[in-house]
Amino acid sequence: MNRVDSGDLRLWRRILASGVVVSAALWLSAFCKGGVQESEIALAPLAGECEPDFVRLDNGQDLSGWYPARWDGKELPEATGWSVREGAIWLEASRAKANLFSRHRHSRNCIIRLQFCATPGADSGVFIHGKQFQVRDYPGSLPDTKRYAPYARPAGEWNELEFDITDGVAVVKLNGHVIEKRWPVGDRQELGLGLQREIGDFAYRLIRIKEKQASGDRASVAEVRQAVAEAEIPRATPGDRPPNIVVLVTDDQRWDTLGIMGNPIIHTPNLDSLGRRGVVFENCFVVTSICAPNRASIFLGQYGSRHGIWDFQTPLSPEQLAASYVGRLKAAGYWMGFIGKWGVGNPPKDYFDYDRAWPGQNNYLHWREGKFVHLEDMMAEQAEECLELAPSDRPFCLSYSFKAPHCQDGDPNRWLNDPRFAGLYERHPSQFFYQPRFASLYRDVTIPPAPLSEPEFFASLPEFLRTSEARVRWQIRFATPEMYQETVKAYYRLITGVDEAVGRILAKLEKRGFADRTVIVFTSDNGFYLGERGLAGKWFPHEVSIRVPLVIYDPRLPAELRGQRRQEMVLSIDIAPTILELAGLPISPQMQGRSLVPLLRGEKPPWRTEFYYEHLFQHPRIPKTQGVRTVRYKYFRYLVDPPYEELYDLEKDPHEAHNLAQDPAYQQLLVEMREKTNRWQEEVK
Numbered sequence: 001m002n003r004v005d006s007g008d009l010r011l012w013r014r015i016l017a018s019g020v021v022v023s024a025a026l027w028l029s030a031f032c033k034g035g036v037q038e039s040e041i042a043l044a045p046l047a048g049e050c051e052p053d054f055v056r057l058d059n060g061q062d063l064s065g066w067y068p069a070r071w072d073g074k075e076l077p078e079a080t081g082w083s084v085r086e087g088a089i090w091l092e093a094s095r096a097k098a099n100l101f102s103r104h105r106h107s108r109n110c111i112i113r114l115q116f117c118a119t120p121g122a123d124s125g126v127f128i129h130g131k132q133f134q135v136r137d138y139p140g141s142l143p144d145t146k147r148y149a150p151y152a153r154p155a156g157e158w159n160e161l162e163f164d165i166t167d168g169v170a171v172v173k174l175n176g177h178v179i180e181k182r183w184p185v186g187d188r189q190e191l192g193l194g195l196q197r198e199i200g201d202f203a204y205r206l207i208r209i210k211e212k213q214a215s216g217d218r219a220s221v222a223e224v225r226q227a228v229a230e231a232e233i234p235r236a237t238p239g240d241r242p243p244n245i246v247v248l249v250t251d252d253q254r255w256d257t258l259g260i261m262g263n264p265i266i267h268t269p270n271l272d273s274l275g276r277r278g279v280v281f282e283n284c285f286v287v288t289s290i291c292a293p294n295r296a297s298i299f300l301g302q303y304g305s306r307h308g309i310w311d312f313q314t315p316l317s318p319e320q321l322a323a324s325y326v327g328r329l330k331a332a333g334y335w336m337g338f339i340g341k342w343g344v345g346n347p348p349k350d351y352f353d354y355d356r357a358w359p360g361q362n363n364y365l366h367w368r369e370g371k372f373v374h375l376e377d378m379m380a381e382q383a384e385e386c387l388e389l390a391p392s393d394r395p396f397c398l399s400y401s402f403k404a405p406h407c408q409d410g411d412p413n414r415w416l417n418d419p420r421f422a423g424l425y426e427r428h429p430s431q432f433f434y435q436p437r438f439a440s441l442y443r444d445v446t447i448p449p450a451p452l453s454e455p456e457f458f459a460s461l462p463e464f465l466r467t468s469e470a471r472v473r474w475q476i477r478f479a480t481p482e483m484y485q486e487t488v489k490a491y492y493r494l495i496t497g498v499d500e501a502v503g504r505i506l507a508k509l510e511k512r513g514f515a516d517r518t519v520i521v522f523t524s525d526n527g528f529y530l531g532e533r534g535l536a537g538k539w540f541p542h543e544v545s546i547r548v549p550l551v552i553y554d555p556r557l558p559a560e561l562r563g564q565r566r567q568e569m570v571l572s573i574d575i576a577p578t579i580l581e582l583a584g585l586p587i588s589p590q591m592q593g594r595s596l597v598p599l600l601r602g603e604k605p606p607w608r609t610e611f612y613y614e615h616l617f618q619h620p621r622i623p624k625t626q627g628v629r630t631v632r633y634k635y636f637r638y639l640v641d642p643p644y645e646e647l648y649d650l651e652k653d654p655h656e657a658h659n660l661a662q663d664p665a666y667q668q669l670l671v672e673m674r675e676k677t678n679r680w681q682e683e684v685k
């Protein structure tokens with residue numbers, strides 16, 4: 001939960017005073033940037049006045065008429081953390097040790113009205129006759145009160161709350177909407193009205209009360225009945241509870257390396273089964289094909305041009321972390337786990353309830369208690385431990401980021417010559433250190449040659465590509481037919497290792513009784529050249545590099561929506577909005593992706609027919625690229641001097657063998673695609 005110190009509280013007041021509607025993300029942004037000058041800006045004038053027939057319980061000047069107490073009403077000596085400023089009662093929860101009770105006593109037939117304002121993620125409550133009604137930042141709220149969120153204003157704005165109590169049973173209205181039809185107040189009338197100290201900073205003002213006649217009063221009963229009749233109450237049913245969410249992200253896994261994506265060789269039974277029971281997105285693309293920037297895009301639902309992370313060192317800023325899917329779920333009360341490659345600079349400290357996140361690339365080969373252990377097996381054990389610890393009384397989100405099937409960068413012999421790991425592999429695994437138990441997998445098959453891997457095709461490429469990092473890496477992976485066979489098989493074995501870990505996660509979910517309310521998202525951070533075009537690696541916008549698997553398994557979907565294979569072009573920036581919608585949270589307007597939930601539900605909404613791709617990562621031998629892919633065509637340019645363009649008709653030429661950029665018949669299309677790219681380049685910022 002968000003904690004705000006007193007300096008921040010003053011800033012908060014100034015933000016409120018400005019009358020500007022601010023989102024939680026902007027708030028945190030303001031807090032984290034710091035350095036804001038203090039000034040004497042007062043709060044905005046109180047909205048509304050005390051109605052003539054109501055008694056106001058707060059005087060807007062001090063705490064007269066109120067006393068600090070425990071929840072059971074036992075009076076305490078000091079009202080630390082509670083104060084009156086700018087006409088409102090303020091709670092600084094981090095300092096307060098007590099709740100605050102009004103000395104005014106009211107009957108069981110009355111109307112209580114008050115205004116409240118929450119900081120992001122803050123949590124307080126209103127006691128009526130000893131029973132608490134949870135008052136919160138509802139839009140960023142915990143599951144149990146999330147159904148109020150559509151009627152609540154965002155954190156930082158004032159809300160009006162009303163309890164219309166008849167014979168001890170209240171109709172509760174939030175900003176004029178009935179949110180509870182029959183909410184029984186407590187049975188300790190001597191406690192009157194109280195305000196709870198819980199989490200985060202809170203403000204209350206215009207706390208007022210009107211006694212009603214007893215329930216024999218026909219008008220009062222009619223009033224209640226009318227309110228009930230007019231009510232549009234969000235239903236709280238067991239199905240309303242947000243699902244658990246498991247987000248599985250592999251590293252460098254191209255789209256066609258699952259059985260369910262048509263690969264006849266690779267062995268991925270658990271993922272295939274998940275796809276058959278879930279929804280397979282056949283056309284999922286990354287918005288940039290490299291680890292860190294696209295992982296930031298997955299976290300944030302934003303293009304690199306917006307989030308600005310184009311290297312491996314820059315971490316998510318505190319405000320970006322708060323706006324990411326993990327930050328949003330955490331603020332909403334999810335129990336959070338993270339295992340594996342954090343991928344965007346250093347992972348945050350003391351952030352996850354279960355934290356096995358690591359920076360950088362880690363190593364596949366580990367030595368633990370005198371024995372070899374493979375990183376992927378260690379991570380699968382951690383996933384089981386995490387799911388064992390995950391609570392059953394609140395939703396959880398486990399983000400699990402594989403290292404596999406990413407290569408072990410650098411010279412593999414550096415590891416294989418280590419005496420502890422000598423003899424692990426009977427054949428040289430290239431840079432792809434699979435679990436040695438998979439050594440016999442694929443041994444007897446021959447991997448067909450990669451399309452466009454003929455030397456003549458490579459020779460036709462411009463020089464800057466022939467000398468690029470993609471060729472340097474080709475030399476150490478694919479330079480001979482034998483190296484090609486062993487590298488692809490080792491890469492496939494790592495993916496089979498991924499599949500085995502997924503199987504262990506599924507089994508654990510089943511064992512804990514989570515299987516029927518846990519949504520699983522499986523994707524990768526970018527694709528991979530396996531020798532196509534005489535290249536290795538990723539980065540460039542060819543299909544093998546930008547297209548990735550995406551399977552979403554939602555056990556709550558009815559049978560007729562299982563096993564869908566969606567053809568829409570979906571993107572890495574769609575993951576975060578999808579997760580937020582699954583969790584019942586609003587999608588932030590800063591996100592540039594779209595929720596895939598309507599597609600999961602089998603709907604056919606109007607969908608994107610093109611998307612923008614960019615790769616602005618800095619590297620001396622990796623030229624930057626940008627372009628647009630439509631359903632049929634792809635245009636992009638390498639940002640070399642002068643720019644080098646490629647244009648393909650994907651329908652006629654799925655392997656992108658025939659560059660049409662110089663073809664006279666395609667000049668009109670070329671101009672259109674250039675213009676699209678120019679427009680997108682501006683729009684995605």
Ligand SMILES: [Ca+2]
Nearest residue numbers: 251252291525
């Ligand atoms: Ca990657």
